[in-house]
Amino acid sequence: xxxxxxxxxxxxxxxxxxxxxxxxxxxxxxxxxxxxxxxxxxxxxxxxxxxxxxxxxxxxxxxxxxxxxxxxxxxxxxxxxxxxxxxxxxxxxxxxxxxxxxxxxxxxxxxxxxxxxxxxxxxxxxxxxxxxxxxxxxxxxxxxxxxxxxxxxxxxxxxxxxxxxxxxxxxxxxxxxxxxxxxxxxxxxxxxxxxxxxxxxxxxxxxxxxxxxxxxxxxxxxxxxxxxxxxxxxxxxxxxxxxxxxxxxxxxxxxxxxxxxxxxxxxxxxxxxxxxxxxxxxxxxxxxxxxxxxxxxxxxxxxxxxxxxxxxxxxxxxxxx
Amino acid sequence: xxxxxxxxxxxxxxxxxxxxxxxxxxxxxxxxxxxxxxxxxxxxxxxxxxxxxxxxxxxxxxxxxxxxxxxxxxxxxxxxxxxxxxxxxxxxxxxxxxxxxxxxxxxxxxxxxxxxxxxxxxxxxxxxxxxxxxxxxxxxxxxxxxxxxxxxxxxxxxxxxxxxxxxxxxxxxxxxxxxxxxxxxxxxxxxxxxxxxxxxxxxxxxxxxxxxxxxxxxxxxxxxxxxxxxxxxxxxxxxxxxxxxxxxxxxxxxxxxxxxxxxxxxxxxxxxxxxxxxxxxxxxxx
Amino acid sequence: xxxxxxxxxxxxxxxxxxxxxxxxxxxxxxxxxxxxxxxxxxxxxxxxxxxxxxxxxxxxxxxxxxxxxxxxxxxxxxxxxxxxxxxxxxxxxxxxxxxxxxxxxxxxxxxxxxxxxxxxxxxxxxxxxxxxxxxxxxxxxxxxxxxxxxxxxxxxxxxxxxxxxxxxxxxxxxxxxxxxxxxxxxxxxxxxxxxxxxxxxxxxxxxxxxxxxxxxxxxxxxxxxxxxxxxxxxxxxxxxxxxxxx
Numbered sequence: 001x002x003x004x005x006x007x008x009x010x011x012x013x014x015x016x017x018x019x020x021x022x023x024x025x026x027x028x029x030x031x032x033x034x035x036x037x038x039x040x041x042x043x044x045x046x047x048x049x050x051x052x053x054x055x056x057x058x059x060x061x062x063x064x065x066x067x068x069x070x071x072x073x074x075x076x077x078x079x080x081x082x083x084x085x086x087x088x089x090x091x092x093x094x095x096x097x098x099x100x101x102x103x104x105x106x107x108x109x110x111x112x113x114x115x116x117x118x119x120x121x122x123x124x125x126x127x128x129x130x131x132x133x134x135x136x137x138x139x140x141x142x143x144x145x146x147x148x149x150x151x152x153x154x155x156x157x158x159x160x161x162x163x164x165x166x167x168x169x170x171x172x173x174x175x176x177x178x179x180x181x182x183x184x185x186x187x188x189x190x191x192x193x194x195x196x197x198x199x200x201x202x203x204x205x206x207x208x209x210x211x212x213x214x215x216x217x218x219x220x221x222x223x224x225x226x227x228x229x230x231x232x233x234x235x236x237x238x239x240x241x242x243x244x245x246x247x248x249x250x251x252x253x254x255x256x257x258x259x260x261x262x263x264x265x266x267x268x269x270x271x272x273x274x275x276x277x278x279x280x281x282x283x284x285x286x287x288x289x290x291x292x293x294x295x296x297x298x299x300x301x302x303x304x305x306x307x308x309x310x311x312x313x314x315x316x317x318x319x320x321x
Numbered sequence: 322x323x324x325x326x327x328x329x330x331x332x333x334x335x336x337x338x339x340x341x342x343x344x345x346x347x348x349x350x351x352x353x354x355x356x357x358x359x360x361x362x363x364x365x366x367x368x369x370x371x372x373x374x375x376x377x378x379x380x381x382x383x384x385x386x387x388x389x390x391x392x393x394x395x396x397x398x399x400x401x402x403x404x405x406x407x408x409x410x411x412x413x414x415x416x417x418x419x420x421x422x423x424x425x426x427x428x429x430x431x432x433x434x435x436x437x438x439x440x441x442x443x444x445x446x447x448x449x450x451x452x453x454x455x456x457x458x459x460x461x462x463x464x465x466x467x468x469x470x471x472x473x474x475x476x477x478x479x480x481x482x483x484x485x486x487x488x489x490x491x492x493x494x495x496x497x498x499x500x501x502x503x504x505x506x507x508x509x510x511x512x513x514x515x516x517x518x519x520x521x522x523x524x525x526x527x528x529x530x531x532x533x534x535x536x537x538x539x540x541x542x543x544x545x546x547x548x549x550x551x552x553x554x555x556x557x558x559x560x561x562x563x564x565x566x567x568x569x570x571x572x573x574x575x576x577x578x579x580x581x582x583x584x585x586x587x588x589x590x591x592x593x594x595x596x597x598x599x600x601x602x603x604x605x606x607x
Numbered sequence: 608x609x610x611x612x613x614x615x616x617x618x619x620x621x622x623x624x625x626x627x628x629x630x631x632x633x634x635x636x637x638x639x640x641x642x643x644x645x646x647x648x649x650x651x652x653x654x655x656x657x658x659x660x661x662x663x664x665x666x667x668x669x670x671x672x673x674x675x676x677x678x679x680x681x682x683x684x685x686x687x688x689x690x691x692x693x694x695x696x697x698x699x700x701x702x703x704x705x706x707x708x709x710x711x712x713x714x715x716x717x718x719x720x721x722x723x724x725x726x727x728x729x730x731x732x733x734x735x736x737x738x739x740x741x742x743x744x745x746x747x748x749x750x751x752x753x754x755x756x757x758x759x760x761x762x763x764x765x766x767x768x769x770x771x772x773x774x775x776x777x778x779x780x781x782x783x784x785x786x787x788x789x790x791x792x793x794x795x796x797x798x799x800x801x802x803x804x805x806x807x808x809x810x811x812x813x814x815x816x817x818x819x820x821x822x823x824x825x826x827x828x829x830x831x832x833x834x835x836x837x838x839x840x841x842x843x844x845x846x847x848x849x850x851x852x853x
Contacts, residue, residue: 058418105598111414112357113597116548120590123545127587184718187711194700201660201694203686203715203763243541247422254415259702288433288537295427299420303408306416 023163032159036231038265038272039166040224045253045264046173047220050180052250053258055213056193057103058115060246061122062221065095067241068125069222070229071135074143084153088226095222096215103214107207108196119243126241140236143229153230162231169227170265173220178261180216189213251298257310266309324456329578330571335463337570339525342470343543344550344562345477346521352494352557353514356406356417360425362544364519366432368394368526369535373441376530382447383531384465390527391520398519402512410511425540432537441535448531466528473524474563477517481559490514494557542586546573549593555606565604611674613638613767613798614659619668621654628654629665630822636767641789641799643809645833646819647843652802653695655819656771659800660692661685672767687715691765695772697752699744705755706731706740712762727762734758734788750781757788767798774805786812810834818842 004012023032044062051057072094073087082090102121109117130138146152155161180186188209191199199206229235248271256267274297278290305312347361358364368390375381375389401424409416452459481487493500493510501507533539550569554561569589577585596603614636621629628651636642644652657663659670661682670678677685700708709727710720717723731737734754739747747755753773760768770789774782782805789812793799803809809816809830816833818826820842826833833839 052415056414058415060418105594108601109597112351112355112418113552113601115418116357116552117594117597119545120549120593123590124587124594127584131581131583183720184714184723187707187714190703191700191711194702195698197662197694198698198700200662200682201686201692201698202712202759203683205681205683244426247426250415250419251422254419258415288430288438291430292427292434295423295425295430298423299405299427300423302412302416302420302423303405306409306412 019167020164023160029159032163034273034276036159036163036166037276038268039163039170040228041249041252041272042265042268043166043170043173043224044221044249045256045268046170046177046261047217047224048249049253049258049261049264050177050189050220051213051217053253053260053263054181054186054193055189055210056110057118057210057213058111058250059118059217060115060243060250061118061120062217062249063241063243063246064122064125065099065218065221066225066228066245067129067235067237068095068098068218069225070235070240071129071141071225072222073226074141074229074235075135078141078144083151084226084230085151088153088223091226092219092222095218095225099214099218100211103211104207107210110196119246122241122243122246126237129237129241136236138236138238140234140239143233143235145233154233162227166224166227166231169223173223174261174265176216176220181261185209185212253308254306255301255308257308257313260308260310263308263310270309326575326578328457329574331457331459333571333574334567335460335467335570336573337567338467338470338474339529339566340546340550340570341563341566342474342525342528343522343547344554344566345474345559346518346525347547348551348554348557348559348562349490349494349514349521350518351551353490354406354410354511356410357421357548358406358515358518359418359421359544360401360428360540361518361522361547362540362542363425363428363432364394364397364522364540365526365529365543366535366537366540367397367428368523369530369533369539370432370436370526371523372527372530373443373535376443376446377441383443383527384447384469387469387524387527390523394523394526395516395520398516399512401519402515406515407508407511425544429537429540436537438537443530443532443535446531460532462531466531469528470525473521477521478559478563486513490517546586546589549589549596551603552593553596553603555603558603558605561603561605610638612636612671613640613673614800615669615671616655616659617669617671619655619658619665619670621651621658621663621665627822629658632668632819632824634817634824634827636798636800638766638798639793639796640814641793641801641812643813643816643830644800644802644819645804645806645809645816649821650819650842651822652819653771656692656769656802660690660769686763686765689764689766690769691760691763691767692769693753693756693760693771693773695775697749697756699752699755699759701744703744704740705736705742705744705747705758708744708755709758709762712759715763723762727758730758730762733791734761735784749776750778750784753777753785754788757792761792761797765797767800768792770799770801770803772802772804774803774808782808806834 022035048059048062052059069091072091073084076082076087076090077084106114106117129135135141146154148154148156188204191202191204192206192209196206252267252271253264255271256265257263275294278293282289343365347358350356350358371390371393372383372386375386376383405420405424409420446462448461448465450461452461481491489505490510493505493507497507546569550565551562553569554565569592572592573585573589576588612635616632616634619629619632632655646652654663658665661680664679669676672688672690700711706727709730710723713723713726717726731740734757736751736754736758739751774785777785786808789799813830816828816830817824818833818839825838825842826836
């Protein structure tokens with residue numbers, strides 16, 4: 001958690017250049033779409049990591065924040081013609097407040113109990129959205145086709161602008177995460193993750209810091225939701241707010257390495273292409289083979305490499321010393 | 322109006338006893354080794370499919386396939402514990418949480434692969450039909466399943482309280498270290514508890530298959546509801562799981578009746594949240 | 608003018624259901640003292656500790672630190688005021704290095720990383736863990752872990768340090784080192800309240816000893832007075848031992 005080494009900065013710049021050039025080289029929509037998914041899930045993984053990998057609150061309910069973000073900005077756009085960029089902020093703020101409201105009574109929950117509470121919370125929200133006429137209930141919400149522009153946060157002729165916007169969002173999320181990880185907050189989160197007792201005797205206001213972690217995580221996740229809404233132009237609870245997506249967010253963080261800044265991005269970069277490719281190659285017949293592989297993969301990683309890819313890097317790094 | 326109310330109470334009790342049986346299996350696993358089995362619902366699904374295929378291929382009535390379901394799920398539980406779960410017990414909390422999700426996804430999609438996602442039904446179980454008691458409709462298969470679940474729950478209770486092995490399990494649940502000191506092989510108790518818990522939910526699956534739609538994703542909601550029941554009853558408490566199952570069944574049907582059927586599961590999840598907020602040890606937990 | 612006592616415990620009573628863990632406990636600790644609390648198992652020492660440090664709230668009674676009443680304060684607030692503690696079962700942050708652990712403590716007073724780092728290094732030099740600062744917690748011995756825990760507590764710059772069975776499980780040599788450390792801490796002006804079972808340590812380091820038994824304070828005095836007291840001996844050995852006064 002010190003200053004970045006020269007090697008790290010150099011690698012980062014190379015990767016950034018590659019990523020910026022990618023859609024110009026691979027100009028077909030499918031690869032661009034896969035990359036957009038990687039960035040989206042990477043961002044949600046980073047957001048999850050702040051409350052999960054660092055503060056120890058393993059949430060399996062992130063889709064609730066995703067949905068709140070997506071629906072808030074879309075609803076404001078459709079009903080009150082509020083600019084989606086403003087809607088983005090509104091969605092983030094509401095998600096953060098909801099997160100704090102549910103997080104507060106859960107302040108003493110840890111491990112399994114917290115995980116289940118997060119599932120219960122997300123399911124309640126999903127059920128409610130499924131029945132809430134104001135936002136379309138189960139039929140969902142369709143966004144209006146506005147004129148293509150940055151201001152309207154809508155592009156019809158190419159995926160490129162979406163690509164760069166979500167990349168920028170991801171970079172913002174990474175900067176936030178790194179700031180948290182290398183600051184007092186990061187140390188305090190890790191103490192809370194270890195044990196509430198240890199945190200208390202070091203003078204840490206456990207409840208307060210837990211809420212902060214949740215709020216940051218919720219805000220970033222909601223931002224991703226708004227992006228998704230503007231990208232796909234259609235929302236419905238059964239596609240957008242279901243448990244498997246929350247689980248996927250946890251998985252990519254664990255696969256890449258929970259508790260490290262870049263971990264979730266690495267995890268997304270591996271898992272999303274794998275699941276997209278297996279789905280296209282094996283899943284379209286509805287046989288579920290792609291998911292069988294997915295399930296087996298998760299199980300194996302949990303057992304044999306729970307610290308993820310980043311953990312592997314660290315182990316190799318230690319051995320090389 | 323009151324007729325409908327009574328009907329809902331009856332329905333609630335009917336599903337409640339099944340929830341109890343499912344939850345007893347889960348609370349046993351949770352209490353003994355402090356791990357949440359997110360694949361518990363998928364074991365239920367496998368029990369249902371076992372029963373379905375035995376009926377479809379060999380004409381064996383679900384009630385008679387119970388011994389086979391028990392054996393199959395017992396072995397499956399044993400294998401999954403030995404080769405997967407036991408290995409993450411010493412690992413990070415996150416791995417423990419995620420591993421049974423992995424098993425769940427694997428099993429559910431294996432079922433899709435083997436048997437397609439189609440919904441199946443056992444249309445003519447041995448005990449079928451409906452009794453009309455006044456204006457209350459009592460589905461015979463549901464009633465049989467309920468009574469069966471109650472009887473099995475009773476057996477489990479007696480097994481735990483009266484047999485040596487059962488008492489060893491309860492001892493490990495209460496105080497692992499003390500149990501070790503008493504010479505109890507806690508690793509073997511872990512395997513046994515996981516296997517028994519899985520077998521119980523397999524039996525519940527056999528009972529459910531007599532009237533419920535059988536399909537690969539059926540385990541999801543039942544699994545989640547089981548967590549709520551276990552929390553309400555008190556983690557590790559068999560009696561608690563039994564009582565809580567009935568309460569949750571009633572809450573579901575009555576909540577659906579008074580508020581909105583679409584919210585019936587949301588109400589169950591709310592029960593979980595309220596329980597862990599104000600009385601984390603549940604009704605009868607320690 | 609009378610100096611404000613460091614810690615005042617007045618009539619503290621704590622019940623758990625039917626069990627009376629602390630029954631009307633009264634004592635005072637002056638600044639700069641080393642006071643030991645002893646008593647057989649189940650006497651209520653840990654409960655008292657937890658009440659003072661905000662992990663439990665007493666059913667009745669009053670606890671004051673440096674003149675300010677802290678009876679119902681939150682544990683982290685009490686720490687901020689200057690009361691630090693360790694635990695019977697050592698609690699440190701396992702996925703951090705030794706240095707990072709102590710930094711987390713130092714962050715209480717120095718919100719920025721750099722000054723906390725410097726303070727942490729200073730504390731580690733004081734407690735003798737400087738060479739091990741980059742080690743992961745999992746590589747430490749029990750004695751070092753205890754020392755780390757004390758370092759973390761010291762990094763919060765307490766005026767009162769409460770140690771819960773710091774000597775348990777230590778070898779003779781480690782015991783010596785821990786006692787030296789405690790004396791060094793007192794020399795820095797920090798008051799110490801210590802729960803202990805290791806009588807040798809209690810005798811050597813304490814200015815005063817308080818004895819609890821079955822939730823009540825049965826005696827208070829110098830180590831020499833306490834060790835020959837009939838009631839104290841009976842509390843430890845039981846009624847059937849006939850006590851002959853010297």
